[in-house]
Amino acid sequence: MSFTLSSILSSQNSLLQEASEALPHQFSQCTYSLGPIRQAVYLCITCGEYRGICSSCSIACHTDHEQLELFPKRAFRCDCPTRAMHHPCALHKAPEDANATNTYGPNFAGTFCRCGRPYDAQQERETMIQCLACEDWFHESCLDLRARPTSRPPSPEPAEADDDAASEASSSGLPPPRIRAEDYDCLICSACVRAIPTLRRYAGTSGVLVVVRDGTEQDSWSVIGRDDVTETSAVEVQSSAEAEPGTTPDTGEKRTRSPTAEDAPHAKRARVSLEPPVFAPCLAPTPNAIAQKIYARSELSISDPNAGACEPVSLGKGDVFLTEGWRERWCRCDNCLPSLNAHPYLLEEEETYEPPEDPDSGLSLEELGLRALQHLPRDRAIDGIRAFNEMRDDLMNHLRPFAQEGREVTEADIREFFDARTQAAAP
Numbered sequence: 001m002s003f004t005l006s007s008i009l010s011s012q013n014s015l016l017q018e019a020s021e022a023l024p025h026q027f028s029q030c031t032y033s034l035g036p037i038r039q040a041v042y043l044c045i046t047c048g049e050y051r052g053i054c055s056s057c058s059i060a061c062h063t064d065h066e067q068l069e070l071f072p073k074r075a076f077r078c079d080c081p082t083r084a085m086h087h088p089c090a091l092h093k094a095p096e097d098a099n100a101t102n103t104y105g106p107n108f109a110g111t112f113c114r115c116g117r118p119y120d121a122q123q124e125r126e127t128m129i130q131c132l133a134c135e136d137w138f139h140e141s142c143l144d145l146r147a148r149p150t151s152r153p154p155s156p157e158p159a160e161a162d163d164d165a166a167s168e169a170s171s172s173g174l175p176p177p178r179i180r181a182e183d184y185d186c187l188i189c190s191a192c193v194r195a196i197p198t199l200r201r202y203a204g205t206s207g208v209l210v211v212v213r214d215g216t217e218q219d220s221w222s223v224i225g226r227d228d229v230t231e232t233s234a235v236e237v238q239s240s241a242e243a244e245p246g247t248t249p250d251t252g253e254k255r256t257r258s259p260t261a262e263d264a265p266h267a268k269r270a271r272v273s274l275e276p277p278v279f280a281p282c283l284a285p286t287p288n289a290i291a292q293k294i295y296a297r298s299e300l301s302i303s304d305p306n307a308g309a310c311e312p313v314s315l316g317k318g319d320v321f322l323t324e325g326w327r328e329r330w331c332r333c334d335n336c337l338p339s340l341n342a343h344p345y346l347l348e349e350e351e352t353y354e355p356p357e358d359p360d361s362g363l364s365l366e367e368l369g370l371r372a373l374q375h376l377p378r379d380r381a382i383d384g385i386r387a388f389n390e391m392r393d394d395l396m397n398h399l400r401p402f403a404q405e406g407r408e409v410t411e412a413d414i415r416e417f418f419d420a421r422t423q424a425a426a427p
Contacts, residue, residue: 026356027056030091032082036075036101039353043068043108047087050108051079056355061090068119070107072352073135074345077102105136112137114189125149125174127181132345133192140177143187143319144211144221147175178211178221179321186326190318194295198330198339199320199346203295204288207329209321212290213314221316224290283331294318394421 031039031054041052046065057080058067065087077099079085081092084099110118112128113136119128126149128137141148193199202208206227214220294315327347330340340346376384398417402409 027059028091029355030054030057030078030081030089031353032078032080032089032092032096034353036077037353038072038074038350039076039078041070041073041076043070043110044085044087045110047085049079049085050104051082051084052076052102052104052108053080053085054078056091057089061087068110071130071135071137073103074350075101075103105134107136113139113142115139115142129187131189131192132186133188133196133343136189138187138189138319140174142317143189144316145179146177147219149174179209179223183323184209184321185324186322188320188322190295190298190320193318193320194298196339196343196346198284198336200292200295201284201287201336202330203318203320204291205285207323207326209323210288210291210294210316210318211321212294212316224288225320280333282333282335284333284336290315291318391421 031037040055042055042058042062044051044053044058044062044065044067046067047062052070052073053062057078061080078092079099079102080087081089081094082096082098106112106116112119117139119137126139126141126146128139129143129145130137140146188196188199193203199208204210204212204224206225209223209225211221211223214222295318297315298318327349330336330346332340344350374381395417398413399409401407402413
């Protein structure tokens with residue numbers, strides 16, 4: 001294989017650009033000292049311990065180990081410098097006690113999704129989606145977003161020009177999606193939905209999509225919650241007084257005080273306000289009957305595994321897909337807000353820690369070499385420059401015959417030059 005000088009320079013610049021984009025950060029500090037934070041976490045398969053390490057330790061301490069990226073995990077503290085891992089941390093020298101606050105789910109054993117399959121990037125055909133709440137990863141087919149693909153990619157079939165789903169299926173070799181990726185913002189799995197009352201109430205309503213089975217047909221599916229997201233004013237308003245008889249009336253409504261014997265004018269008493277406390281009305285939509293039936297059946301099967309033996313075909317799993325702007329659409333009344341406050345990520349987007357930017361990112365090898373020379377002692381810098389000049393002169397002498405004879409310089413010719421120098425330097 002032969003190269004031109006321009007192609008070599010272009011390839012070198014391309015590699016430098018790719019490296020600066022892939023690793024633009026400094027990886028010189030372990031995040032252990034920052035405490036529990038939301039950060040990218042890696043599983044070291046070589047170490048064999050079900051623990052997580054930060055991005056800096058994955059490069060500085062475990063660079064030659066096989067690793068699996070788990071992506072961001074909430075309130076996680078790096079395990080690399082703790083006694084729970086036998087491989088020493090190169091960035092945080094002092095050994096620390098094992099982290100007691102970290103949560104280690106199935107991902108830390110290398111398994112994902114409710115199906116419990118390990119992830120193999122070379123064989124996995126499906127896209128995996130992370131749940132916002134538990135941060136586990138799920139296959140599209142396990143979420144009923146697609147039919148489960150066959151083991152061998154099917155032959156692509158021509159798709160209609162206006163059928164986006166069929167076009168995507170044809171290009172990927174997978175069954176068409178029931179909800180396209182651009183039609184929702186994030187996923188919350190059914191187990192997490194059942195644990196959050198407000199989210200469970202919203203499931204299947206406008207903007208909170210749920211994939212359900214149509215009737216008893218195994219392969220017939222639809223999506224509930226696709227209705228246009230309306231403004232708050234169009235949502236059915238239910239006041240606290242409507243929710244429970246005998247409670248306070250709607251805001252602004254006057255109620256006549258019932259006369260009593262104490263109203264006699266002969267006695268004076270301290271003035272006491274009889275106006276009832278004002279409660280914010282509940283703006284949550286009416287629960288979707290199909291979605292609520294899914295969760296009720298699911299809870300029944302969990303409490304009694306034999307209870308669903310005579311049930312018809314499952315309606316679906318109950319995972320929800322939130323559309324854009326979902327955080328602004330929550331009801332924040334006294335009944336709905338507490339379960340949202342218990343999970344702050346439902347109200348505000350979380351910050352994910354990233355290492356500081358590397359000032360050397362994007363610099364060429366020549367620029368990095370000159371910068372390194374500036375930090376060397378004078379005598380060592382002079383020796384380095386002298387060695388570089390000697391190598392340059394020897395390379396020019398090696399290439400001169402090629403230029404004189406008009407011969408092409410190949411990769412083997414360059415390797416021959418450096419192999420000769422290595423042998424000459426060997427003791």
